[in-house]
Amino acid sequence: VSEAKTAAILGDGGWGTAMALLLAGQGRPVRLWGYDPAYLREMQRTRENPRFLPGYRLPPEVAFEPDMTRALTQASLVIVAIPTKFLRASLQAAPRAVPEGVPVVSLTKGIEPGTLKRPSEILRDCTGCHAVAVLSGPSHAELVAAGQPTTVVVAARDESVAQAVQDALMTPVFRVYRSTDMLGVELGGALKNVIALAAGICTGLGLGDNALAALITRGLAEIARLGVALGARPETFAGLSGMGDLVVTCISAYGRNRAVGLALAEGKSLAEIEAARLTVAEGVTTAGSALALARSAGVEMPIVEQVVAVLAGEKDPRAAVTELMTREGKAE
Amino acid sequence: VSEAKTAAILGDGGWGTAMALLLAGQGRPVRLWGYDPAYLREMQRTRENPRFLPGYRLPPEVAFEPDMTRALTQASLVIVAIPTKFLRASLQAAPRAVPEGVPVVSLTKGIEPGTLKRPSEILRDCTGCHAVAVLSGPSHAELVAAGQPTTVVVAARDESVAQAVQDALMTPVFRVYRSTDMLGVELGGALKNVIALAAGICTGLGLGDNALAALITRGLAEIARLGVALGARPETFAGLSGMGDLVVTCISAYGRNRAVGLALAEGKSLAEIEAARLTVAEGVTTAGSALALARSAGVEMPIVEQVVAVLAGEKDPRAAVTELMTREGKAE
Numbered sequence: 001v002s003e004a005k006t007a008a009i010l011g012d013g014g015w016g017t018a019m020a021l022l023l024a025g026q027g028r029p030v031r032l033w034g035y036d037p038a039y040l041r042e043m044q045r046t047r048e049n050p051r052f053l054p055g056y057r058l059p060p061e062v063a064f065e066p067d068m069t070r071a072l073t074q075a076s077l078v079i080v081a082i083p084t085k086f087l088r089a090s091l092q093a094a095p096r097a098v099p100e101g102v103p104v105v106s107l108t109k110g111i112e113p114g115t116l117k118r119p120s121e122i123l124r125d126c127t128g129c130h131a132v133a134v135l136s137g138p139s140h141a142e143l144v145a146a147g148q149p150t151t152v153v154v155a156a157r158d159e160s161v162a163q164a165v166q167d168a169l170m171t172p173v174f175r176v177y178r179s180t181d182m183l184g185v186e187l188g189g190a191l192k193n194v195i196a197l198a199a200g201i202c203t204g205l206g207l208g209d210n211a212l213a214a215l216i217t218r219g220l221a222e223i224a225r226l227g228v229a230l231g232a233r234p235e236t237f238a239g240l241s242g243m244g245d246l247v248v249t250c251i252s253a254y255g256r257n258r259a260v261g262l263a264l265a266e267g268k269s270l271a272e273i274e275a276a277r278l279t280v281a282e283g284v285t286t287a288g289s290a291l292a293l294a295r296s297a298g299v300e301m302p303i304v305e306q307v308v309a310v311l312a313g314e315k316d317p318r319a320a321v322t323e324l325m326t327r328e329g330k331a332e
Numbered sequence: 333v334s335e336a337k338t339a340a341i342l343g344d345g346g347w348g349t350a351m352a353l354l355l356a357g358q359g360r361p362v363r364l365w366g367y368d369p370a371y372l373r374e375m376q377r378t379r380e381n382p383r384f385l386p387g388y389r390l391p392p393e394v395a396f397e398p399d400m401t402r403a404l405t406q407a408s409l410v411i412v413a414i415p416t417k418f419l420r421a422s423l424q425a426a427p428r429a430v431p432e433g434v435p436v437v438s439l440t441k442g443i444e445p446g447t448l449k450r451p452s453e454i455l456r457d458c459t460g461c462h463a464v465a466v467l468s469g470p471s472h473a474e475l476v477a478a479g480q481p482t483t484v485v486v487a488a489r490d491e492s493v494a495q496a497v498q499d500a501l502m503t504p505v506f507r508v509y510r511s512t513d514m515l516g517v518e519l520g521g522a523l524k525n526v527i528a529l530a531a532g533i534c535t536g537l538g539l540g541d542n543a544l545a546a547l548i549t550r551g552l553a554e555i556a557r558l559g560v561a562l563g564a565r566p567e568t569f570a571g572l573s574g575m576g577d578l579v580v581t582c583i584s585a586y587g588r589n590r591a592v593g594l595a596l597a598e599g600k601s602l603a604e605i606e607a608a609r610l611t612v613a614e615g616v617t618t619a620g621s622a623l624a625l626a627r628s629a630g631v632e633m634p635i636v637e638q639v640v641a642v643l644a645g646e647k648d649p650r651a652a653v654t655e656l657m658t659r660e661g662k663a664e
Contacts, residue, residue: 138545148540149657208480213470213580240549248545251583325481
């Protein structure tokens with residue numbers, strides 16, 4: 001195994017760890033960085049990620065590195081899977097540490113509150129790196145770790161960057177497609193988490209699959225409306241990173257945002273729900289950012305609006321869903 | 333209750349019966365026609381449809397009529413929910429019996445083998461009626477009968493026909509949108525059953541939700557490709573009768589076509605599966621018709637092609653899915 005093939009993965013959540021397994025499975029050395037040195041030592045000792053991806057043995061190719069600069073040194077591929085709200089602060093620990101020309105792949109799905117920047121923009125700001133790519137698509141980490149067939153899209157402004165990432169990650173069961181619509185791929189990944197909160201509410205209220213399918217359909221329509229207004233390509237939203245990721249996030253038992261929606265439907269408050277969770281449900285923060293983006297672009301996002309009101313405790317989940325179902329809109 | 337408001341429903345399967353409940357719930361007299369007089373008598377006696385929609389009491393507004401011409405006489409709305417393969421032959425029992433100008437709404441989802449005609453075209457051929465509309469969208473009959481929120485699309489060439497049907501069917505929990513893209517609405521409804529067979533196979537093989545979501549996404553892409561080549565509007569496939577109906581059919585436990593796919597994945601032959609079913613899984617016949625349409629239009633439909641091969645017993649379900657997953661197609 002050549003040291004030159006070392007990949008750095010920033011973020012030791014479920015998705016970062018699943019990517020570590022994927023790369024290690026190809027015989028590639030991986031340095032996994034996480035913010036908590038004690039937890040990294042625990043993973044090193046147990047060869048498992050018990051909190052975020054239990055049940056998968058981490059092979060010897062995976063090393064644990066609490067120092068981000070050291071994790072990045074001489075890496076030939078960088079993967080970033082840090083939640084949006086910690087992304088900028090985390091990266092400031094290692095300014096300009098990404099080696100020149102090395103692709104940096106964002107798995108982070110969100111929109112930064114206040115700046116309304118996407119993770120790829122934060123990565124460019126903080127690393128100075130221009131070979132930034134984003135990876136998205138229907139890809140629950142647990143299923144990728146289990147080796148179940150998964151297809152994703154990698155988008156970069158420069159197609160040669162997308163190509164390099166595709167070559168690095170593709171396996172017979174992890175299929176990687178290329179795109180140059182970074183904006184569309186990234187927005188689809190971020191915004192689907194907000195619709196998944198609504199899907200969890202819908203399911204939690206026992207409204208049935210007809211209503212769920214209608215919600216998913218209307219959800220994609222409003223995601224695409226915003227995306228196109230901001231300059232993304234409409235066809236991206238019909239693809240794996242749009243419709244595909246939205247569908248899996250809204251139906252799968254693994255979805256964190258859907259799980260938060262289920263709890264909201266039970267009448268729990270957001271504060272109670274978040275206090276009981278170890279993982280970050282990105283949709284909670286993204287909802288407000290999405291609404292701000294929509295307003296600045298002059299686009300209507302009725303589902304996102306209702307989700308924001310429910311999260312703020314300003315509206316009862318059932319009233320919110322009823323309002324969505326009874327909106328006027330007689331021609332489709 | 334005015335006799336002038338009588339609706340005729342042709343077809344006493346689950347969907348026809350759910351529509352009878354919906355209309356009866358608005359106080360409208362309904363004549364329900366079915367091909368088997370003995371079964372109609374059984375429903376009349378038990379006030380239930382035990383084979384196709386068990387557990388729902390049929391109210392006194394619903395009458396059972398074995399004579400199609402009598403069922404249609406003086407009806408002010410006609411709803412047709414007869415499986416495609418019986419549609420033409422059934423309608424020949426009552427030529428020109430639809431009263432002049434009365435809207436005829438097709439709930440049938442399929443493509444006739446040989447002629448490759450859509451149900452609305454068969455209806456026009458057989459009834460001479462021009463006020464034909466089609467109704468489609470995510471609407472499992474069981475959930476409509478249970479009063480769960482459902483949204484559908486009604487399409488007609490003449491918008492005033494769609495409007496009349498919308499006015500007749502809309503309730504607070506059954507939302508009806510209008511469209512003039514009959515072709516797109518009808519093709520989405522028919523073709524989604526073929527993709528649902530593939531979804532059942534995928535789920536039955538235990539391939540997981542990432543693969544299922546990718547399949548649904550690629551499935552909609554090939555449905556839209558064919559539809560647009562035949563003259564439908566692309567946006568119809570992103571709507572309730574396209575994406576919405578596809579999603580519910582591929583994920584819901586109520587889906588008949590999905591159930592056939594699950595059985596195929598267990599290694600059962602189509603003949604064994606059909607012998608054990610009371611209901612018609614439309615996708616089985618539609619698959620071959622869809623492939624014929626695709627070939628005549630010069631459109632690639634790789635998922636439909638694999639489904640046809642599996643149904644014919646020419647290909648193992650696992651081999652078919654593997655072939656789909658490993659197809660080349662590096663840019664999305």
